[in-house]
Amino acid sequence: MTDIAMIEAARSRIAGHVRRTPLLFSPFFDEIAGRRVLVKTESLQLTGSFKFRGAWSAISALDPDVRAKGVLAFSSGNHAQAVALAARMHGISSTIVMPSDAPKLKIENTRAYGAEVVLYDRAKEDRDAIGVKLAAERGLTLIKPFDEPLVIAGQGTTGLELAEQAKEIGVERAEVLVPCGGGGLTSGIALALEARAPRLKARPCEPAGFDDVTRSLASGKIERNAAMSGSICDAIVTPSPGTITFPILRRLCGAGIVVTDEEALHAMALAFTRLKIVVEPGGAVALAAALFHGEEMAADTVIAVASGGNVDAALFRQALERFA
Known part of the structure; x- marks a missing residue:
């Protein structure tokens, strides 16, 4: 099973091959959310995502x-x-x-x-x-997409960076919102935070209608989605959380947050206009949760992971035309 030693080993192997992605902020986001909002920009990673x-x-x-x-x-x-x-x-x-x-x-x-x-x-x-x-x-x-210990360890390096960056700017307590499909990124980050920044709490974020992780955390058992298509958040539509990832999510994560496709589009537009970054719908659900679901959070600071930026031009234009 993945642990902090595996995540640290993965970090050694990927050193020099991946980008240390920036942690960005915008006063406009803080005003919308009513709290401090930071964005971990994995959309700027090689190939356009944390993967x-x-x-x-x-x-x-x-x-x-x-x-x-x-x-x-x-x-x-x-x-x-x-x-x-x-x-x-x-x-x-x-x-x-x-x-x-x-x-x-x-x-x-x-x-x-x-x-x-x-x-x-x-x-x-x-x-x-x-x-x-x-x-x-x-x-x-x-090479499985999420239910594989070595893959989870690699995704967990995002959490190691995030813990260091939060410390650098004096953030000791925060809710870390993570776009969640099968749970590889969320569980990896949760494991890294447990070891390196235990007062930062990971929370999965999902699109409405495909909230298998949120429902699984609520019921205590793995739940499945009824459909496998129908959301613009294609990057995080999976049948269910993984058998390896779910026990980690259940042990370490807070409750899931569910956002609409419309909210994801709105977050995409705001990410572009305020941070000048491109985020795809699935990669924007955590930012959407941070901006539009503040009543579901208690911390004064939230860190939203922008997990990917691979969006077709037509859909990106749609987001900008509607909300920019």
Whole structure:
């Protein structure tokens, strides 16, 4: 199981290969939220999301002979791009299973990073089954998107940075809002904060209608989403929290926060106009929670993780035209 030692080891492996992303703020956000709001900008990470941390962590830890045979991943886009680039930087092949309705930009970028892309229908086909089958047929190592200890450890390096940056500016207590799909980033951050900044509390944020983690935390057992499509927050739409991530989330995280697609679009526009950063809908749900769901928080400071910035131009224009 992932622990702080694994996260520290992952940090050593990724040193020099990932960006230490900035922690930004805006007086306008503080005014809207009625409290201090800080934004951890993983949208500025390599491949446009935090996923590169976990991909590099997992691939770099493989035995060289195993790694040389190539890797496989299944993803709606951000994990896909991360694995594709990390594989290319390691000089190995990658095969990525992606839903056919993933944003065009993410599919094109994954191919541009050198991966073979295999498309599937997420409403009718099981991506896990497709991935396992391909891995067995080709002798590839499957790099899971979230329910994998080495991936969680890589994502946890975000939490190590965040703890250090909070300390640098004198923040000792805060609620850390994290966009949450299967829980890899949220659980990794929660583990890092437990060890390095225990007064910073992680809380998962999800889109309405796809709030499996929020419901799971409330019930104490893993809950599943009824559908696998229908939200613009495609990057964090998963069937359920992972069997590895959920016990971590249950032990360390506060209650989940659910936002609407409209709120995510509004947060995207505000991130652009006030911070000059591009954030995709799934990556903006934590900022949306910070700005529009203040009644669900008690801390005077909230830190919102902007987890990704890979958004199609048309959808980004829609956010700006509606709210900028």
